[in-house]
Amino acid sequence: MIKFHPTNEQLSQFADGLLGATEALMVSAHCDMCERCMAKVELYTDASAEIALPQSQDDDSVDFGSMMHNIMQEEPEEGIQLTPKSQIIELDGRTFEIPRTLTRYTKSMGNWSRLVGKLWQAPVDIGGETVANFIYMEKGGSVPEHTHRGSEMTLVINGEFSDGIADYDSGDFMIMDCNNQHTPSTNADEGCLVFSIVDKPLHFTSGWARLINPFSHLFFK
Amino acid sequence: MLIGIPLENNKPDVRKPKDCAAEMSAYLDSVAKTRCKASFAKIFGYFAPRLRSYALKQMGNEAIAMELVQDTMSNVWQKAHLFNSEKGSPSTWIFTIARNIRFDMLRKLQNRKEDVCSDDLWPILCEQTADPKETSLEEKITLEQVGELFNELPLKQKAVIEAIYIDGKSQQEVADELCIPLGTVKSRTRLALQRLKDMLATHD
Secondary structure (H helix, E strand, C coil): CCCCCCCHHHHHHHHCCCCCHHHHHHHHHHHHHCHHHHHHHHHHHHHHHHHHCCCCCCCCCCCCHHHHHHHHHCCCCCCCCCCCCEEEEEECCEEEEEEHHHHHHHCCCCCCEEEECCEEEEEECCCCCCEEEEEEECCCCECCCEEECCCEEEEEEEECEECCCCEECCCCEEEECCCCCECCECCCCCCEEEEEEECCCEEECCHHHHHHHHHHHHHHC | CCCCCCCCCCCCCCCCHHHHHHHHHHHHHHHHHHCCHHHHHHHHHHHHHHHHHHHHHHHCCHHHHHHHHHHHHHHHHHCHHHCCCCCCCHHHHHHHHHHHHHHHHHHHHCCCCCCCCHHHHCCCCCCCCCCCCCCCCCCCCCHHHHHHHHHCCCHHHHHHHHHHHHCCCCHHHHHHHHCCCHHHHHHHHHHHHHHHHHHHHHHC
């Protein structure tokens, strides 16, 4: 069951198109998996439409006539709605259903590479200053304890994991920043696939993984 | 200029969007089915000034606001057949079109590099314009590769790095254990890290 949702504030800003691109992407993917949040976004959108399009201020100086005329010269499009609902990706003989929002990115997804132990990662190029990855933890896998210099947004695509703070399940969405130090790991038989976006390299806080810190900018891209 | 199609701008329609939803749905339907210009004029007369107010508030620039109105109404004309009255009201549909266009316009204006477009987030007008561009991905250095490079370190440096980073010992503890001066531990650590860095750099 999904326990971790975006805040109402985030959902409302998403409905209004006011969230930043990567945050909007995560919230959108969460809504693909969460009927409750999807319904909320629809309510917020309806409300915003009523508020955003009230009676216009009277401004007779604006001439819409030629604009309307020009538009009606345009040819109608005959396309039909063909939005794929989700997509299946395969890893290690297992298949995973990727939420609709992220399907376009699976096309430019890099190869899976083993990070360390039972941890796999496939990079996704979403451009900008951020780094996005699908991360897969096999049963018994864990990410060394780390904190964040910037923020890390995570959406659980399939499976369960714990991080010493809470237990997460498919569809859960969370944002971690420098105040959160955690050690994600999974004991679920099917492992756990997450989608993660970070805007600064992770900072490993214990064990041999600290060895990575001096070079984290290289990992980061 | 527009024979037989009054714009009705002189008589602003003061009804709230939800109060004329059924009427606007019917107009959208006849635009979709018969390209009825009179119906489109009704929709346009009602929504264009409202969209302009919204766009002005959002974009704060008259020219850009009018561009947003134009693009939104153009989509309404061209894609009226994608409107589904069972899924929502005309005002919500038109608002979401405007919101999407605004989102994409702002991202272009801000010169943002993230490859995220409104179709990904809100597939309202999606006619599946999947972008088949194949991005070549830079080769990434993995932890595994660091592990391989780590094995190439000289034994003495490796021992120090192992003790500090894998066993979590302090430099002083390592010095005591290996019976070498603290300064030597420090310099070996520094040399090892430098070496790893160089190896990663050439790897890049």
